[in-house]
Amino acid sequence: MVIVVGGGISGVACAGELNARGIAVELLDRGHKLGGRMASRVIRDSGTEYDGHVVDIGASYFTASAEGFRAVVDDWQVRGLARVWTDSFHLATPQGVAGVRAGPMRYAAAGGLRSLVADVASRLPSTRITSNHSVEVVSFANDYLIVDGKPVAAVALCMPDPQARAILDSKSPELQATIEATCGVVWEPTFAVTAVFQNPCWVPFDGVFVNDDEILTWIANDGSRRGDDAPVLVAHVNPVLAAGHLADPAAVIPSVLAALQRILALTEQPVWVDIQRWTYAKPLNAWADECYLDGDVNIGLASDAWAGGPRVETAWQSGAALGKRIAERLAYPA
Ligand SMILES: Cc1cc2nc3c(=O)[nH]c(=O)nc-3n(C[C@H](O)[C@H](O)[C@H](O)COP(=O)(O)OP(=O)(O)OC[C@H]3O[C@@H](n4cnc5c(N)ncnc54)[C@H](O)[C@@H]3O)c2cc1C
Numbered sequence: 001m002v003i004v005v006g007g008g009i010s011g012v013a014c015a016g017e018l019n020a021r022g023i024a025v026e027l028l029d030r031g032h033k034l035g036g037r038m039a040s041r042v043i044r045d046s047g048t049e050y051d052g053h054v055v056d057i058g059a060s061y062f063t064a065s066a067e068g069f070r071a072v073v074d075d076w077q078v079r080g081l082a083r084v085w086t087d088s089f090h091l092a093t094p095q096g097v098a099g100v101r102a103g104p105m106r107y108a109a110a111g112g113l114r115s116l117v118a119d120v121a122s123r124l125p126s127t128r129i130t131s132n133h134s135v136e137v138v139s140f141a142n143d144y145l146i147v148d149g150k151p152v153a154a155v156a157l158c159m160p161d162p163q164a165r166a167i168l169d170s171k172s173p174e175l176q177a178t179i180e181a182t183c184g185v186v187w188e189p190t191f192a193v194t195a196v197f198q199n200p201c202w203v204p205f206d207g208v209f210v211n212d213d214e215i216l217t218w219i220a221n222d223g224s225r226r227g228d229d230a231p232v233l234v235a236h237v238n239p240v241l242a243a244g245h246l247a248d249p250a251a252v253i254p255s256v257l258a259a260l261q262r263i264l265a266l267t268e269q270p271v272w273v274d275i276q277r278w279t280y281a282k283p284l285n286a287w288a289d290e291c292y293l294d295g296d297v298n299i300g301l302a303s304d305a306w307a308g309g310p311r312v313e314t315a316w317q318s319g320a321a322l323g324k325r326i327a328e329r330l331a332y333p334a
Helices: 008-021 067-078 113-123 161-167 173-181 222-226 239-243 249-265 311-331
Strands: 002-005 025-028 040-043 054-056 080-095 096-109 127-130 139-142 144-147 151-152 154-158 189-196 206-212 217-219 232-237 272-283 299-302
Touching: 002 008, 002 299, 008 025, 008 113, 008 127, 008 154, 008 299, 008 311, 040 113, 054 217, 054 222, 054 232, 067 080, 067 096, 067 113, 067 311, 080 222, 096 206, 096 232, 096 249, 139 173, 144 154, 154 161, 154 311, 161 272, 173 299, 189 239, 189 249, 206 249, 217 249, 222 232, 232 239, 232 249, 239 272, 249 272, 299 311
Parallel strands: 002 025, 002 154, 025 127, 080 206, 154 299
Antiparallel strands: 040 054, 080 096, 139 144, 144 151, 189 232, 189 272, 206 217, 217 232
């Protein structure tokens, strides 16, 4: 039995590769639902007709350039789970929208990005999944790797490095190399502010990259992303501002609403607002290697801090690579 800790996209990709090689997995996630940073929520009690609308409050979209992930996305599209969103976003300065930039095709999901992780998880043939389970400590004693007191053949930590570091027993000499491998990447925070309006009160757009603004970095039109045209915006807060308010995210909401008004020239105020904190939203840099597997102990790391990060598709690649490496290690022990 291999333990995968983390039920985001890298964790389910890792479990999939292990299962494909005949290795049973126990996947543990501390959230009440899988998905991690591919997070979606349902709007409730907004007093509008948009109650029930799903909104993406973590990753905004995903790209699909890596070959292995491309096949997964094709399958999601065929089954109606993923949809092409757009290849063009607007650009803005603090003064307002200033142009359009084309880029790679971006994909979204009608059921929210979380639904895609849930789909992969639901199709894992030999993975036992437990949500609401926080792993407290991974240690090493008497030649055994131990997860919360239970000896395991191998463990994959599929999550941001600081979260992995927090559960690695710093007193185990055998885990020092892994702890060190969690230390090379800097992570930045953000908050995602969801604003529901009675009507669309902006010039049509899909998404806006906001440059040089002290409050916002990005605004998504969630109705366009979802394909139902609901008047719902999601704004991401400048990491510097977020870093200063990790203990009180709600304090930035007035500034965020003022920035939305300023940049998009809104003609109405939102009727419902919510905020989601992401302490470890994205790695600022990333390792070129796809994942980490310790040379001596069967413990590995995967996330968007690997494979060139910081994207959904690199997290997938990282998790899949770790699953393969652990399977090879268990089949051919050193
Ligand atoms: C606001 C925001 C915007 C983003 N925008 C984009 C974008 O537009 N495009 C893009 O490609 N990427 C984007 N990303 C990045 C993308 O979301 C990530 O690259 C990807 O989702 C990472 O997946 P992961 O599985 O590696 O990690 P995560 O999704 O973080 O999963 C880690 C999981 O581990 C669990 N966990 C942690 N500690 C424990 C523990 N002790 N015990 C049990 N479980 C634990 C967590 O609950 C979580 O579910 C964005 C991220 C954020 C936050």
